[in-house]
Amino acid sequence: MSIITGTTSTTSTPSEVERAEARTAHNYHPLPVVLAHGEGAWMTDVEGRRYLDLLAGYSALNFGHSHPRLVAAAHSQLDKLTLTSRAFIHDAFADFCAALGDLCGKELVLPMNTGAEAVETAIKVSRKWGYDVKGVPADQARIIVAGGNFHGRTTTIVGFSDDPDARDGFGPFTPGFDMVPYGDLAALEAAITPHTVAVLIEPIQGEGGVIIPPEGYLRAVREVCTREDVLLAADEIQAGLGRTGRTFACDHEGVVPDLYVLGKALGGGIIPVSAVVGNRDVLGVLKPGQHGSTFGGNPLACAVGHEVVDMLATGEFQARATDLGLVLRERLDALVGHGLIAVRSRGLWAGVDIDPTLGTGRQICERLMERGVLAKDTHGSTVRFAPPLVITDEDLHWGIDQLAAVLG
Ligand SMILES: *Cc1c(COP(=O)(O)O)cnc(C)c1O
Numbered sequence: 410m411s412i413i414t415g416t417t418s419t420t421s422t423p424s425e426v427e428r429a430e431a432r433t434a435h436n437y438h439p440l441p442v443v444l445a446h447g448e449g450a451w452m453t454d455v456e457g458r459r460y461l462d463l464l465a466g467y468s469a470l471n472f473g474h475s476h477p478r479l480v481a482a483a484h485s486q487l488d489k490l491t492l493t494s495r496a497f498i499h500d501a502f503a504d505f506c507a508a509l510g511d512l513c514g515k516e517l518v519l520p521m522n523t524g525a526e527a528v529e530t531a532i533k534v535s536r537k538w539g540y541d542v543k544g545v546p547a548d549q550a551r552i553i554v555a556g557g558n559f560h561g562r563t564t565t566i567v568g569f570s571d572d573p574d575a576r577d578g579f580g581p582f583t584p585g586f587d588m589v590p591y592g593d594l595a596a597l598e599a600a601i602t603p604h605t606v607a608v609l610i611e612p613i614q615g616e617g618g619v620i621i622p623p624e625g626y627l628r629a630v631r632e633v634c635t636r637e638d639v640l641l642a643a644d645e646i647q648a649g650l651g652r653t654g655r656t657f658a659c660d661h662e663g664v665v666p667d668l669y670v671l672g673k674a675l676g677g678g679i680i681p682v683s684a685v686v687g688n689r690d691v692l693g694v695l696k697p698g699q700h701g702s703t704f705g706g707n708p709l710a711c712a713v714g715h716e717v718v719d720m721l722a723t724g725e726f727q728a729r730a731t732d733l734g735l736v737l738r739e740r741l742d743a744l745v746g747h748g749l750i751a752v753r754s755r756g757l758w759a760g761v762d763i764d765p766t767l768g769t770g771r772q773i774c775e776r777l778m779e780r781g782v783l784a785k786d787t788h789g790s791t792v793r794f795a796p797p798l799v800i801t802d803e804d805l806h807w808g809i810d811q812l813a814a815v816l817g
Pocket residue numbers: 467522523524525526528559560561562611615616644645646647648672673
């Protein structure tokens with residue numbers, strides 16, 4: 410490990426932390442580290458200290474920081490055309506949509522920017538489909554969601570969260586959502602009514618702590634949705650695009666949803682790019698003027714998103730996630746009973762429950778930071794590990810060594 414020179418500024422960490430706190434809304438509680446540079450799985454702070462990134466922007470940085478292919482795609486598009494709005498068509502648009510549609514095995518793509526917008530889009534499309542195609546009476550559509558979900562931060566989305574922090578104080582909320590326990594097929598089946606238009610679900614709950622539903626659950630949900638004429642909308646924003654060792658987390662059960670809801674890694678860690686991807690019989694319900702976004706599908710987003718899709722098309726990153734995921738799992742399993750209570754993982758994505766006598770998840774992350782590893786706690790005593798898929802075997806081992814030291 411060497412200290413990168415030339416990237417440090419004269420800024421000190423305490424003063425930057427203080428300045429950030431003084432002039433921003435406190436809707437986050439970041440670790441007190443001020444980053445200035447990133448490359449691959451490593452970041453460097455303003456004082457030249459290096460950190461291994463084991464969060465990867467909540468999977469937005471699946472390809473690591475500054476991946477040369479993605480940076481090159483962005484640079485080349487920056488010099489040509491960056492924004493047109495959807496009032497006009499630009500020359501990077503059709504290629505990106507076709508490539509992403511092909512990756513998903515679907516006919517149509519609706520590009521947006523953030524994950525929450527893609528989820529909102531899936532909700533609107535599902536409702537419209539319900540009225541236009543399924544024949545649900547006006548304003549009666551219902552969507553089934555799962556307990557413990559995380560789908561974003563808009564008022565509609567937090568309205569169907571069961572996390573008090575996300576929800577309390579932000580009502581009144583949008584009606585039309587029914588919550589069932591995650592992983593409970595009988596409850597989901599019982600919640601379906603003739604007005605149900607969609608099941609909106611994360612194939613693995615990332616914010617929930619990398620919660621993996623019981624084997625066969627997603628496949629059964631797919632069967633129920635098909636039988637009951639209900640759309641399956643899979644929120645693959647965090648789970649998808651290589652993270653779990655497959656292109657989509659749904660692939661592990663051979664499940665094809667009606668709508669893929671994508672975001673995070675689709676923007677290559679460079680620009681927000683999200684999308685809803687589906688077939689003509691569903692996405693085709695939208696007509697001009699019924700939905701849109703000024704920045705959705707902009708040239709820069711399409712250039713970067715297209716490169717992301719091309720990188721995923723080879724399967725190379727999925728294979729890395731599978732192989733390194735085995736290493737991650739083996740190392741974490743060895744810590745169960747030695748500071749860890751439980752490990753859940755799929756591909757290069759793990760949630761670990763820390764023995765609470767050793768401290769909170771936050772405290773563990775602070776101690777990891779002191780040892781040069783950045784990770785993020787979620788829900789009290791759970792820590793999530795989602796290294797960039799480009800991390801080396803050696804660096805992954807080193808990162809887990811630091812965890813072992815912190816727990817030991
Ligand atoms: C991050 C996330 C979102 C929201 O994405 P934003 O880009 O933050 O709006 C939605 N669903 C899941 C599963 C996520 O992980």
